[in-house]
Amino acid sequence: MVIDMNTHTKALKKLLPKAIITDDKAELEAYKDIIYVHEPSRAQLVVRPGSYEEVSKLLGYCDRHNLAVAPWGGGTNLSGSLTPSRSFVALDIKGLNKVLDFSEDNWTVTVQAGATIEKIENYLNKRGFTLGHDPWSKASATIGGAIALDSAGNLYPKYGSAGDLVLSIKVAVVDGRILTLGGPISKSSSSPRMSCLFIGSAGTLGVILEATMKIAPLAAEHATSGYAFSSFKKMFYAIKELDKAGLTPQSYIGGTLPSVAIKLQPKTEQALVKMLGIDSALFIYYEGNAEDVKVRLKAAKNLLSGFGKKMPDKYAASWWENRHTYFEMNKELADENIHLHVFDFCIPKDMVLTAYTRMDEIAKKQKLEKRISHSLFSALDAYTVALYLEDSKEGMASLRRFEKEAISEVHNLKGTIARTHGLGSLYSSRAIIEKEIGKDALDLLEKMKRTLDPNNILNPGILIRGHEDGGKRRS
Numbered sequence: 001m002v003i004d005m006n007t008h009t010k011a012l013k014k015l016l017p018k019a020i021i022t023d024d025k026a027e028l029e030a031y032k033d034i035i036y037v038h039e040p041s042r043a044q045l046v047v048r049p050g051s052y053e054e055v056s057k058l059l060g061y062c063d064r065h066n067l068a069v070a071p072w073g074g075g076t077n078l079s080g081s082l083t084p085s086r087s088f089v090a091l092d093i094k095g096l097n098k099v100l101d102f103s104e105d106n107w108t109v110t111v112q113a114g115a116t117i118e119k120i121e122n123y124l125n126k127r128g129f130t131l132g133h134d135p136w137s138k139a140s141a142t143i144g145g146a147i148a149l150d151s152a153g154n155l156y157p158k159y160g161s162a163g164d165l166v167l168s169i170k171v172a173v174v175d176g177r178i179l180t181l182g183g184p185i186s187k188s189s190s191s192p193r194m195s196c197l198f199i200g201s202a203g204t205l206g207v208i209l210e211a212t213m214k215i216a217p218l219a220a221e222h223a224t225s226g227y228a229f230s231s232f233k234k235m236f237y238a239i240k241e242l243d244k245a246g247l248t249p250q251s252y253i254g255g256t257l258p259s260v261a262i263k264l265q266p267k268t269e270q271a272l273v274k275m276l277g278i279d280s281a282l283f284i285y286y287e288g289n290a291e292d293v294k295v296r297l298k299a300a301k302n303l304l305s306g307f308g309k310k311m312p313d314k315y316a317a318s319w320w321e322n323r324h325t326y327f328e329m330n331k332e333l334a335d336e337n338i339h340l341h342v343f344d345f346c347i348p349k350d351m352v353l354t355a356y357t358r359m360d361e362i363a364k365k366q367k368l369e370k371r372i373s374h375s376l377f378s379a380l381d382a383y384t385v386a387l388y389l390e391d392s393k394e395g396m397a398s399l400r401r402f403e404k405e406a407i408s409e410v411h412n413l414k415g416t417i418a419r420t421h422g423l424g425s426l427y428s429s430r431a432i433i434e435k436e437i438g439k440d441a442l443d444l445l446e447k448m449k450r451t452l453d454p455n456n457i458l459n460p461g462i463l464i465r466g467h468e469d470g471g472k473r474r475s
């Protein structure tokens with residue numbers, strides 16, 4: 001029997017009288033991935049539940065009627081993780097956004113999945129604590145989305161990824177059950193860590209409703225510093241030495257700026273680049289008690305001065321202050337219709353410099369040598385490439401050509417193309433997933449998918465191949 005969406009809307013309004021449900025065309029348009037903003041939304045219905053029971057009932061209904069469901073957080077992922085391969089019901093989780101429990105003694109917080117990172121952080125800061133997950137997108141990204149993509153923020157070296165902070169998790173699965181996995185303790189060896197199944201699962205196995213996370217007391221002091229290097233290679237070795245000396249900063253970003261971007265910088269900064277002979281700049285951050293921060297900053301200075309030159313302090317201070325508004329900082333570029341296309345790779349440390357050379361060669365082949373930048377974001381293997389491209393047909397075509405070769409190179413070097421943001425609809429073709437995680441892991445993942453979501457209604461086409469092949473754009 002063919003049932004149109006109108007029938008579903010009516011049936012769901014009856015089944016979930018308290019949930020917000022809409023099939024209004026204008027509202028549906030808001031439910032599309034950032035990277036597909038120019039395409040029409042494939043959401044047919046939006047449901048914003050106010051309770052776990054409603055999520056459960058909705059999943060049961062969609063499963064019975066074979067309706068695809070996309071669990072929707074802040075909508076900030078950058079890889080099309082909210083674009084399943086068929087039309088879908090957007091399960092907007094942002095109505096479930098409470099902080100449920102905070103323990104000053106256990107150093108834990110229990111939050112609902114739709115709470116933004118900023119909301120949780122503000123709540124904790126008032127009580128002298130921090131979540132330790134500090135992504136650039138903290139104002140809009142939700143904790144459910146952060147766990148579902150195992151996001152990594154500015155403080156990754158100190159606290160790990162969002163997934164590393166999870167102690168226990170509550171998840172709704174399509175057969176209507178609500179599973180609680182893990183407990184408020186830091187360690188148990190009584191079974192595999194079951195909550196991990198949902199970390200990085202990109203909404204394909206269940207809907208995260210709630211999580212208990214590790215928290216930490218706010219640091220008493222912090223300090224930043226900046227260094228200029230004549231090459232990326234020098235910067236790489238300098239960070240390596242910091243790591244070896246036990247001086248890994250609690251946050252850092254370092255990398256090159258392409259000439260197309262330098263040209264658009266204010267005159268004073270262009271002069272600084274020239275004066276210090278900057279090819280790569282590194283900003284570092286330490287936090288802790290005042291004495292400790294002072295000692296580490298001084299030791300880092302001694303070490304880094306052997307590789308590069310110290311920059312005026314205001315640049316590093318400004319980086320830290322503005323770390324959540326990166327895109328706004330690039331207004332000069334936006335004015336020139338230049339947009340950043342970022343590839344967050346993770347490459348084995350001993351291959352990062354090889355990757356750097358190869359990416360340069362690939363960029364040169366595509367005549368993008370003035371438009372490529374290379375960075376390390378809070379870890380020696382967290383190698384990121386950004387292309388500064390004009391938003392034009394030619395720009396996009398060269399991006400695709402670069403991307404194809406770059407992906408293949410990263411896989412040759414045993415790295416991943418999805419350090420953060422997941423594979424999404426952009427990269428979820430079988431060929432790429434198999435290269436990313438290996439055949440054995442993919443087989444196991446598919447078995448888990450069949451167990452937890454046998455009708456393939458949760459984000460079909462993302463990460464785990466169902467009856468169709470994913471890979472909306474790239475393979």
Ligand SMILES: Cc1cc2nc3c(=O)[nH]c(=O)nc-3n(C[C@H](O)[C@H](O)[C@H](O)COP(=O)(O)OP(=O)(O)OC[C@H]3O[C@@H](n4cnc5c(N)ncnc54)[C@H](O)[C@@H]3O)c2cc1C
Nearest residue numbers: 073074075076077081136137142144145146151152203208
């Ligand atoms: C300006 C900007 C800066 C960014 N900075 C960073 C950064 O520093 N570090 C980083 O790692 N990422 C960053 N990102 C990417 C993005 O913000 C993160 O991946 C973020 O964690 C996604 O959270 P979200 O709530 O927006 O998820 P969404 O985009 O809504 O969803 C992402 C995926 O998770 C699934 N999902 C969402 N909620 C749930 C749930 N409750 N249960 C099950 N599945 C769910 C969705 O179905 C989808 O597949 C940035 C993005 C932007 C636009």
